[in-house]
Amino acid sequence: MKKVIISFLGLFLILSAQETGARYLIITHNNFYNHILPLARWKHKKGMRTKVVTLSETGSTASQIRNYIVNAYNNWLIKPEYILFVGAPNLIPFPSVLGWNSDNYYTNMDGDLYNEILSGRLTVHDTIETKTVVNKILAYERTPNTTDSLWFKRACLIANEDYGIYPPQGNDTVYWNDVRYAKNLMLANGYNLIDTLSCGLGNNASNVYNSINNGRGFLMYRGSGFGNWYLPFECYPQYYTNNGTRLPIVLSFTCCTIGTGSTPAGAEMWFLCGTPTNLKGGAGYFATTTVGGGFITFLRSAVSRGFFDAIFVDGKRTFGEACEGGRIRVYSMYPYSGGDEEYVGFTTIGDPEMNIWTATPCSLSVTHPQVIPCGSANFTVNVRRAISATPISGALVCITAKQDTNIYCLDTTDANGDAYFSINPLFVNDTIYVTVTGRNLKPYEGSMQVLYSGMPYVVYLKSFIDDSPSGNNNHLINPGETINLPLWVRNWGDSIARSVIGILRSNDQYITVFDSTKSFGDISGHDSAFTGNNGYGFSVNSNCPDFHSVVFDLMCRDVNDSMWISHFNYSVYAPVLTLQEVQISGGNGNSNLEPGETVFVKVKIKNSGHSPIDNVNATLQTLSSYAIVIDSFGSYAHIGPDSNAINESNPFSVFALPSTPQGTNAEFRIVLNAPFYQDTITFSIIIGKKDYYIWNPDHTPEPGQNMDTILSNLGYSGDIGTTLPVDLSYYNVVFVCLGVWPNNHIISQTSPEATRLVNFANSGGRLYMEGGDVWSYDPTQGGYNFSSLFGLHPDNDGGSNMGPVGGISGTFTNGMLFNYGGENNYMDHISPLNPNSFLIFRDTDNNFNCGVAYDAGTYRTVATSFELGLLVDGTPPSTRSALLDSIMHFFGCYHSIAEDLFSRCQVSEPFLKIYPNPFRNHLIIQYAVGSYKCPAVSIKIYDASGRLVKNLSFHPSSFIPHSSSLITHNSIEWDRTDDSGRRLPSGVYFVWFETDDFKRVEKVILIK
Template identity: 25%
Template sequence: PDVFIGRFSAENIGHVETQVHRTLTYEQNPDLNFDWFTRAIGIASSQGPGDDNEYDYQHIRNINTDLMNFTYTYDAELFDGSQGGNDASGNPSPAMVATEVNTGATIINYTGHGSTNAWSTSGFSSTNVNSLTNNGMWPFIWSVACVNGNFVGGSCFAEAWLRATNNNEPSGAVATMMSTINQSWNPPMCGQDEMNDVLVESYPGNINRTFGAASMHGCMQMNDEYGGGGDEMTDTWVCFGDPALHVRTAFPQALIANYMPSIFIGMTSLEITSAANGSTACLTENGQILDAGIIENGTITLNFTAPVNPTTLTLTITGFNFLPLIDEIDVMPGNMPFLIFDDAHVNDISGNNNGFLDFGESVTYTIDLYNLGGVDATDVDVYLQVNDPYVSITDDYELYDLIPAGQTTGMPEGFALDIADNTPDEHMIDFTVTATNVDTSWIMEYQGIVFAPILNIAEMFIDDAAGNGNGRLDPGETAIIKIKNFNSGHCPAENTMASLVSSSQYLTFSSNIYDIGVLGVLGYQWSEFEVEVDADAPNGAAFAYFNYELVSGSFIESAQFQKKIGLIVEDWETGDFSKFEWSNSGSIPYEITNIYPYEGVYSAKSGSIGDNEECVLSVNVDVMLADSVTFILKTSSQQNKDIFKFYINNSLQGEWSGVGNWQKVAIPVNPGNYTFKWVYSKDDTGMAGSDCATVDFITFPPLLTLTCYAGPDDYNCTGSEYQCDGEATNWVSVEWTSSGDGSFDDPHILNPIYTPGTDDLSNGNAILTLTAEDDMGAFVDDDMSLLIMGAPATPATPSGPDYVNLNTTTNSVYTTDPVPYADYYEWNVDPIDAGTFYGIENSGTIDWNTSFLGLATITVRAVNSCGEGDYSIGYEVTVDNFTSVEEIEANNTFQLWPNPNNGSFNILASVTKAGNYSVRAFNIVGKEMASMSNLYLDGQNSFTINFNELSEGLYFLVIEGQGEKMIQKLIINK
């Protein structure tokens, strides 16, 4: 069509305002609080078939598949009946539709019967629309249904969607296509298919982004296929809403474009570069379009008549699934300098020297500025600013003496910054460059990108080539667990370590740490862990759960894996039915055959039964853990006539027929008693193929067997009782024993209380063993190690700076050696007003109180769940705020003892020139408090000084004369 027509149907001004506000907000300022943009809703009846011989729900399911292969990540299926997939059993209700719409979606496709005020499938009506709360999350709707858009003579369903409000804000839908008449069956289904095909870009040469264009292309396809039947549907299928609406199908991204922020009088073009190909750029002045066009190959030039006076132009760029870019372009006189950002160059020689900003690097920065004006810019002060948690600027200023008109100038390495070591990959940094001189200032913004690794964990693989080579963990086997790792970021991950732990008592690791080293950005690397499986592990009756962690510096990724230890398998390799207690019944029973088995030598084949007969193979099992029963089957029979069926407790789980190849079936089961039954039955209409069904390699879920678990290794505090927490299955009796001299309150229950004995306390540990017995007299046992400990030991004296000058330092770090069994550490400073400690590791940071001066004592103690250890020996720190003493620049030092002292002390000083020297004492603010003059010194000298008049505190002792000056700290302590 040459013209698209849409309706803003209204009965009052409020209806119009609602629809206009909704449309503008949808395009210009959509709700970004939640990704509702990639959610689709499909609603359909179970009737048909229609176009393409599809039932309504099949038609919508195929549309949803196309959407999910495009940009969508969620597709709700609200179908009549129980159609599997994402469709819940039964019929959808109005509440179910409301829940999906209120959660958010950008598209709704409906196919089914309808009325003037409702969808028949679900019964969702105009009343339900008016109760929606999907403010800011408005879908567009393509509805194949009768009279949903019948606006003649009264309000209709489509109008309810467009007029809906909640709390005086627009709710409902942003646009709909709904029919004014009773629609036929096949043609509109064809049209709806095409509308969605255009939306998901099925035709590279036919890309349309507006609701009206996609809708009308669908109608034209319907006309082509169905002729007059399609024409009638097109004439009466009405667009409610703005047909020029640019629809959204993904979370909107910021549209990045580069262009001159200002132009000069006389210029006739504006060049724009952007990666948003296909977007539309438009330049206007006072609402009048100067030029517009499509960005192709990353660029577009907008041409216009040269402005003759200063003015302001508006640049607008819009693109599919982008937020619109709207900016003002100032038109300025040319007889002045005008600076714009041109480029930035990274010097990361102290990092990986690749010329890019990478995580954890300290770099210097060269910023190039271009002078667009016709006059040189001189004496320009340039400042670099950033407000980003991952970036710290360490040099933010540079003076640009001259930036000639029409030229680019950069000050080499004029700026410096640090990138945090946890900066995520492709993190964008918004820099602001401010340039000023005596005449004007310019503010420029640009973005820098930081590269970092992205750790990924792919899969776990069992390498048991040293065992039976079946790719599983089997009892008694030693295997290599391999885990595939890769880096999808843009920077290598160095010093990458992997760890794998399991809570299974049946596994013993040689080491649970693996050093990967450098995990590059190409390919993948395996981590490997050797593990030994306990020979007594119950075969096929236990799962091993694994926690895997991949670490490179501040980057961490984790995954969980689950593997069954061994398998309980019936593969008929005994050559008979003796491995399990099989019941083999029917007209003619199953038989063991060696003709083309799935694996091994044998499989089980149904007997040669006649018409209206069946053969049944069943087994009764007690399932211990939730898992699946799996088997491999093959049929060679009449399609839908002679059928192979599988039952669990006489409930049909699946059926198969026809002539086919081996296929695998898996049915989940929960713990409990079950009868698994495989039945082959015939009707009386003849035969096909070999007239049989074959089953092989049946894998059972974990079956009830004797197991016990004493629990993980643990610890207990001295003087406390320990609560055991054992587990066992299929047992009749249990007993706890200890390697030490402690006692259990009842050793014959799973969770007794253990009281450690004297030997246990002396040894610091005990081995607790749980033994279980079943009704056949079989035994299994398991051990756990109990560590018995008290509060942590006293830490070593802290280490760190013993002198702090608050004029240059406001915080200090102190450390102590790690203490065994410490959970955390408590740091202390005395007096308390000296500062505040932070940190609970064996390293603590103190923020000094800038008003405190004098001696402070640092101590630390270790703490665990058993108590608090003693504080360490104190570490004394002298805190002062020394700013001058004539800004002493001593070129030598001397020995002073004892120090601290009461005012009388010895000095050993060496001088290079003989002559008279002075000895002066200054307090911490630089005031002279005592002195001695005309002291003759020559070479090495030893003498005694008495400054008994000095009060307690910190002083600086200065020996000066003959062009020499020496300084030492002196502490008076009386």
């Protein structure tokens, strides 16, 4: 490969203004000069020669700044390719182009509108913000967070429908098509998780925060907005994100969400939030300063698709190139229909040269000399993938020096992973920096030392992992393994190093070096020596964490007591097993564990580590006195990195004592064992969830109190309180009674209660909410907008004429009619929003809607604007008792004995569980049968001779089991007596179980 060598006399990237120029020009407000230098130094070091100037040098007006840039572009030997403006629009002018604020004023060099230079802007107002965004950019590009290796391949895409419904209509189809277009490109490029959020699907800003806090590489918004995204996706990341260094690129394809003066907007909220030591929000933001409607939807669509095509189709690497791809797309498609205005309006907030991650950064193994001679040095830098050791072509290698600013060399690696250099270092003991970057390559930063010629210099050259003696022979370091490390050293000097001894050490807490000393003998100048296949030896603790980097020190000494110390490192690759989901089956079929039930428990676990794991044995243990583990063994054959597994073929079995109080939280733990791996994960199962919780912050609490009394009289179990519990998983249904103005309670959009309620619903909960203002008026006054969550549309703020209210034919309120005796001021009018929501109440004399039910699939809700507890009971079914019972039935909650048994008989396939076996005094026979009616159940016990000794048969309609047995939730307990009540002797017995379409015989052993 042809060498690319750049050497400029007198280069000093920061302090002097060279006519030779720079590829990256940073123009900063004077206040931020010192704080932008870390970014400038990094850009220069990685191969993007950089120059920083202040407004004192360029001038502070827009025309003065432009004149400086034009001169640089026309007269510098190296023209700027990128420009970064450091300062908010009130500090560095944000001029007008075609009527819109635009940095295109500075970057259009030849008057054709196109940007000859790609620009970005850090819209900072003070030094804290400057340090924060510089640290964000460096954290994103220079030291990417690979602790979570998957966030780079995950995204969150938002379609905020103008009509608020799904399936979309009108311009909403454009939003959705853009989301699908981006998603398909991402999936084709190996992305593994892409959230698609929308108002019509019931999502909101809380879902955005949750997504970002779990790590996403991109966040895109399509929909309406100005200043911020419109509800329900109006975001305040400065308060609700805690994503650390997992920083997304935020794309706002809507009207202006960039602060064009001193006041921050959505862009600044995402880009500037956090502190220098507590990063959060986004690493970059792309949005426009333009505002419009109608056809502009299609213009933003073109920008969106052009952006993603630039990255995933054209292979563009930098943020600025991707942004320009979006601008060029809209201008080329619609040059006379607004495309020109969108071209100048869309602005890159952030570092335009920042390399965008589209995959997990690849760790590198880079080989180069540790020392080079003063005067003249020819050397090769080899770049390979750290795990597979395959060569990487196209990586950019930059050589710079700490003292000798004449040295500045670039080369890209060839097919063998090699880059070639010839330099002339002038200063002894100077440090020569080696920096390697590339598309989806984790940056490598190494160094070489400049020494006099004519002396030996022996340091580490290379090594390899031999884990065959006690490991899995995958040539990677895994916890618990004993490693043989064959190793080479090289004498980089000109003279012989005699009788060289190498001593290997590591201060790492997880490493024990037990074979530390090797003899390399005499090593000629520029020659290497090998330990042989029997290399150094070390062991790895079994609890060493995944991706832990181990630093080794190699001390080489010759016969003359010359000593050379070099360093190298390896990563440890380990599985990391975490709990994903607990699935409950069997019992009465409601996916819960009830008192007296035995259920199967399947546990899904995920390997989020970098190493696969095989033959995992799992032992379930209970920490609760109310739960008994019947079958404690489970297993997982193979779990690859970033993969899930579930003990489908051998689930655990758990029994809950009949005496267990409803809502008991039973703690469990699973002990996981595999070769070189042991861990424990814990989880809890709520036994017998309570039916309801009534959150009653209404300043006139009677409605909620009445509902609690009625539900309790119906036989439902629950609690009531004026505060919302932090953990709502103890309840099947949550009722929220907010009251009517002026005595109502407002749930603010930033309140933890709003987040809890949304999370409860999205996790499969059932949610009822009533209030006179919560739907229409409160969201305009800082209240949380629950409309999309409840599948309703707030028609208007209403008046004081609520009642009578009538049920709707074909729904669970059919035939109901109530007079209303509650508070009656500004009662919101609400209507169904989409096909999955339906009207359940309507004011009968004023003809407005006031009750909506919603089946979202994963959760259900009921919303009213009146106070249910203050409805006036009439002739059945027009009673509050019947209404609340119907709501509970809609929520899938039944209490009466007949309903409970009926629901328990409706299981999809037969189930029979007999335990314990062998048994002493009591045998539990648990069953469920697949039928839409409760069939007769025949359960008979025979001894070894075939003689019938016990008949436990019964028909569910009687609700009375045969004598000497006890029915408990589809369970019968046999007390080892015969039909005459006599105690039977130990021995073998047979349980004959039969229904209309199911028959089974099980052998049981009765012991003394």
